Amino acid sequence: VGSEMCIRDRVMETPVDAKALAREVPQGTEAQTYAMSLMACDLDSDAEAQYLNSFAVALGLQERQVNQIHEQMGEPPLYS
Numbered sequence: 001v002g003s004e005m006c007i008r009d010r011v012m013e014t015p016v017d018a019k020a021l022a023r024e025v026p027q028g029t030e031a032q033t034y035a036m037s038l039m040a041c042d043l044d045s046d047a048e049a050q051y052l053n054s055f056a057v058a059l060g061l062q063e064r065q066v067n068q069i070h071e072q073m074g075e076p077p078l079y080s
Helices: 002-013 018-023 030-040 046-059 063-072
Strands: none
Touching (some): 030 046
8 A cells, every 4th residue: 555655746737738638628628627627626835826827717717717717616707
């Protein structure tokens, strides 16, 4: 189990390629997919905010739409 935890931790720490991930998102599910990604983040670091911004841009989401998703999920807005 110890080695499995190390592998899992390393995978979770590997930066996600937001553009590549966005290319895999089925058309029409961009907002829902972004919301799922938001749920996986704590928004307690600049790296997570940068990832969410990159993902939103790659998905073609507008800043207003992203902030609405954040509001609906009880999260602080990504954009001011």
